Amino acid sequence: MDDGLIKKIRRNMSLEEMVALCSGQTDWETVAYPKYGIGPVTMADGPHGMRVIVNDGSVGIPQGKPATCFPPAVLSACSWDEGLLELMGKSIAREARTLGVDLILGPGINIKRSPLCGRNFEYFSEDPLLSGRLGKNFVLGAKKYGVGSTVKHYLANNQETRRMTVDEKIDIRALREIYLKPFEIVIKESKPMAVMCSYNSINGKFVSQSKYFLTRLLRDEWGFEGIVMSDWGAVYDRVRGVVAGMDLEMPGNGGINNKKIFDRIKEGKLKVTILNEMVERLIRFSFQAKENREHYHSTEIEIEPKEQHKIANLVALESMVLLKNDDQILPIDRTKIKKIAIIGSMAFDPRFQGTGSSKINPFQIDSPYEQIKKLVADEIQLFPHQGYIHDEIVEQVHLAEQAVEVAKNSELALLFVGLPDHEESEGYDRTHLNLPPKQMALIRKICKIQPNTVVIIQNGGVVDINWEHQPKAIVEMFLGGQAGGDAIAKLLFGEENFCGKLAETIPMRLEDTPAYINFPGIHDEVVYGESIFVGYRYYDYTKKRVRYPFGFGLSYTKFSYESLEMPDLVIDAEKIATVKCRITNIGDMNGKEIIQLYTGKIDTKILRPLRELRDFKKVFIPKGRSTEICFEVGLNDFSYYNPTTKNWEHESGVHEVYIGSSSRDLPIVYQVEITKDLIHPINPLSYLGDFEKTERGQTILKLLLSGFEEIMGNDQTKEDAFFMTMLSNTPVCKLVESSNGVFTEECIDKIINLVNSDESLEGITFESLITCGEKKKGFLKNLFNWNNEEYLSIYSKVRDLVEDEDVMKILRNYFGDETFESEYLQMAIKMGVCFDKAQKVLPDEFFSDEKLKAIDKDLTALAKLKKK
Numbered sequence: 001m002d003d004g005l006i007k008k009i010r011r012n013m014s015l016e017e018m019v020a021l022c023s024g025q026t027d028w029e030t031v032a033y034p035k036y037g038i039g040p041v042t043m044a045d046g047p048h049g050m051r052v053i054v055n056d057g058s059v060g061i062p063q064g065k066p067a068t069c070f071p072p073a074v075l076s077a078c079s080w081d082e083g084l085l086e087l088m089g090k091s092i093a094r095e096a097r098t099l100g101v102d103l104i105l106g107p108g109i110n111i112k113r114s115p116l117c118g119r120n121f122e123y124f125s126e127d128p129l130l131s132g133r134l135g136k137n138f139v140l141g142a143k144k145y146g147v148g149s150t151v152k153h154y155l156a157n158n159q160e161t162r163r164m165t166v167d168e169k170i171d172i173r174a175l176r177e178i179y180l181k182p183f184e185i186v187i188k189e190s191k192p193m194a195v196m197c198s199y200n201s202i203n204g205k206f207v208s209q210s211k212y213f214l215t216r217l218l219r220d221e222w223g224f225e226g227i228v229m230s231d232w233g234a235v236y237d238r239v240r241g242v243v244a245g246m247d248l249e250m251p252g253n254g255g256i257n258n259k260k261i262f263d264r265i266k267e268g269k270l271k272v273t274i275l276n277e278m279v280e281r282l283i284r285f286s287f288q289a290k291e292n293r294e295h296y297h298s299t300e301i302e303i304e305p306k307e308q309h310k311i312a313n314l315v316a317l318e319s320m321v322l323l324k325n326d327d328q329i330l331p332i333d334r335t336k337i338k339k340i341a342i343i344g345s346m347a348f349d350p351r352f353q354g355t356g357s358s359k360i361n362p363f364q365i366d367s368p369y370e371q372i373k374k375l376v377a378d379e380i381q382l383f384p385h386q387g388y389i390h391d392e393i394v395e396q397v398h399l400a401e402q403a404v405e406v407a408k409n410s411e412l413a414l415l416f417v418g419l420p421d422h423e424e425s426e427g428y429d430r431t432h433l434n435l436p437p438k439q440m441a442l443i444r445k446i447c448k449i450q451p452n453t454v455v456i457i458q459n460g461g462v463v464d465i466n467w468e469h470q471p472k473a474i475v476e477m478f479l480g481g482q483a484g485g486d487a488i489a490k491l492l493f494g495e496e497n498f499c500g501k502l503a504e505t506i507p508m509r510l511e512d513t514p515a516y517i518n519f520p521g522i523h524d525e526v527v528y529g530e531s532i533f534v535g536y537r538y539y540d541y542t543k544k545r546v547r548y549p550f551g552f553g554l555s556y557t558k559f560s561y562e563s564l565e566m567p568d569l570v571i572d573a574e575k576i577a578t579v580k581c582r583i584t585n586i587g588d589m590n591g592k593e594i595i596q597l598y599t600g601k602i603d604t605k606i607l608r609p610l611r612e613l614r615d616f617k618k619v620f621i622p623k624g625r626s627t628e629i630c631f632e633v634g635l636n637d638f639s640y641y642n643p644t645t646k647n648w649e650h651e652s653g654v655h656e657v658y659i660g661s662s663s664r665d666l667p668i669v670y671q672v673e674i675t676k677d678l679i680h681p682i683n684p685l686s687y688l689g690d691f692e693k694t695e696r697g698q699t700i701l702k703l704l705l706s707g708f709e710e711i712m713g714n715d716q717t718k719e720d721a722f723f724m725t726m727l728s729n730t731p732v733c734k735l736v737e738s739s740n741g742v743f744t745e746e747c748i749d750k751i752i753n754l755v756n757s758d759e760s761l762e763g764i765t766f767e768s769l770i771t772c773g774e775k776k777k778g779f780l781k782n783l784f785n786w787n788n789e790e791y792l793s794i795y796s797k798v799r800d801l802v803e804d805e806d807v808m809k810i811l812r813n814y815f816g817d818e819t820f821e822s823e824y825l826q827m828a829i830k831m832g833v834c835f836d837k838a839q840k841v842l843p844d845e846f847f848s849d850e851k852l853k854a855i856d857k858d859l860t861a862l863a864k865l866k867k868k
Helices: 004-010 013-021 073-079 082-098 128-143 171-179 183-189 213-223 238-244 257-266 272-295 305-317 368-376 397-408 437-449 484-492 537-540 688-695 695-712 721-728 732-736 746-756 765-768 774-784 797-804 807-812 817-821 823-829 849-867
Strands: 148-154 167-169 194-197 227-230 321-325 339-343 381-386 414-419 452-457 472-476 524-525 547-548 559-561 568-571 578-585 591-600 612-621 628-635 641-643 645-649 651-659 666-674
Touching: 004 272, 004 524, 013 272, 013 688, 073 082, 073 128, 073 305, 082 128, 082 305, 128 148, 128 183, 148 183, 148 272, 167 651, 171 183, 171 321, 171 721, 183 645, 227 272, 238 257, 238 272, 257 272, 272 645, 305 484, 305 568, 368 381, 368 414, 368 484, 397 414, 397 559, 414 437, 437 452, 452 797, 472 484, 484 774, 524 559, 559 651, 568 578, 578 591, 578 612, 578 651, 578 666, 578 721, 591 628, 612 628, 628 651, 666 817, 688 695, 695 746, 732 746, 746 765, 797 807, 807 849
Parallel strands: 148 194, 167 524, 194 227, 339 381, 339 414, 414 452, 452 472, 568 666
Antiparallel strands: 321 472, 559 578, 578 628, 591 612, 591 651, 641 645, 651 666
16 A cells, blocks of 8 residues: 555645545445545444445434344354454455445454453453354455455453443453453454444543553554544544544444544644544544455355355354253254153343344344254154243243143153343343243243253343253353244254354353452442453463363363473463363264363462463364364463563463363463573562562672671671561662662662673672762761771760770769660670761660760860870
């Protein structure tokens, strides 16, 4: 792309034209200037399919043109399949291209902080690595047809309650390690066309007005070259947004905020150079969309709805999760089972997507009942019954009684339950994790009368499965997209094998969740009190029982994990280590396994999770066959974010690598030694105990301790535990005050520079460490009695003064016998302090400054007398 041409166009534009380019022309298009070659960029929701709006004047969210509804992120994430997400992104982009869409408003990669978030169905996971890698591949897939992606919602859009004004108090470690991490992965590894800014504020500042998030992180640190656009209506102070790096306000605002930008520039309150940079990015954005359109002609791309449906079906097949399968009741054996009850409204009218801005108008919808009926044909008798309706007010006793009777007269019951649309949606959060009461009652009644019951759940957010002991099998279908009905039919009857695994933990109860006491906050403030301990990180650290752990999922076959003998695993600054294991399919059916790698450190000195997901692979293994899996791990896989140094860091020593099938089933453990010591430079706020972490620091600390011993006396040494503890936990800068001026700021700087440099320490003494200028030289000599003079002064130690007969004659003129016999004087002698410093140790009544001056005068006279 010709940057010179972009600058030339920008220079030819008037200020009015430049300002107008910074907001949308319509709800879905940017401003165009044909005379400059700047065309409109057309965008549309969404993350799991195209919602291209047909403006029919209806109230609410209008229906889009027909499009393929792929499984939402809540389900597709359970595939743990990066290639599949790339295929899904490519397939959505194919439809986008034919519909004239340049930019997909997705994927959504926000972290599932709480299972109550009403928009969780649009997000991938509670884990940042899984979210980031799936999002990255979606973006790469969309690029195959030259369609851009908008990674959203940046940042921490983790609740719907007061989402437009809520201020989130999040510590920097949680931001870096959890909430920013998926965005960092996607931006660095897939280079999306746009980033969508969220509504909320973080730590007192709206994200849309935060230069730290929109410029310093996105552009300066991560190298993002696309545009930053607002969520619809997420702009508050447009001028501050310009300064922060908010390029495009969506939707169009009728020129209201454009005028504010114009006026501030004319008033000299906003630098036009900032606007110039924004406009050049927006011109480049338009040119990129134009180039993509020219390269991928929509007229040359045809959409075959049936083929798209097959891909949606594949995503669902690869993602649905088998949670329980007692007595191997699944897959259903068509040679033995001849009567099946299919119960539940969702078997006939499935919930296949969430409600809100991403709602698709699908080409077709597969219902589970119709697909099961088609699959079994005349082999099995099906007894359908609605079982319930999605209305908790209307009495439904007769429906439940009829459903129980149908189940009783069958050999097996398939009970379809789940959350209806009104239970979860964009715009509001849930208040509990329960299924509707009448559904839970129906589960209890049917399982009691029919022991061979399989419960299939359709939901956008996890639900409390406290009834799990009642049915023999449970399938988490989540939201299956338009082909979910066919997928569940094939899986239940063994036409396909389950291979999905949970992308989020299913807790025992809501009260166990990490954010329980801090969700959704009070009024417009929510505190992220759990910090980095989100999802499995929290449950593992607190040793809480969970109903189904992160990464869990059953199959119709079984896999065994075997560690392999390897040389010692060592990582230095550059080197990576390769860890291997062998996975064997020991069951009777071909299957896919998702192998997960976590890292941790048992003896960590840092508050951090016990284990963190660092890699994963999904592999197909035929029955009776084995495959060898290799992972590479480096320093980044053991790192944490240090809020003090503002850097990613690691601990040296022995770490653990865990490999297994879920966060709580990790049979393979390898030890990895990191040999590179991470040394933090000493600074004025470093503790004296930090000196012990390096050889140079230990040398200098030893000199300092010897000097302290000289000051404090031989009995106040390293054997004094309290003294040493206080010393170790004192910032080096505090030596200035605690030494009563013995150490100066100049001395502290000298000590710090010596520890951090390569300068030779040969010949360094305590006196040289604290002697930092002529002005202190004489004072220091007197203070520590470092002189060759024979006479004594008030700067001599108390113990030396009381041992001299001539000096005692002078002192007895000022003090009585009780003073010399007191415990205070004995303490001053024992501590080895100087006479003038005894004032700091002894009670005020012993002697005043005036008395000290008089004694000094007498001792000076004695010294002169002795010199003669």
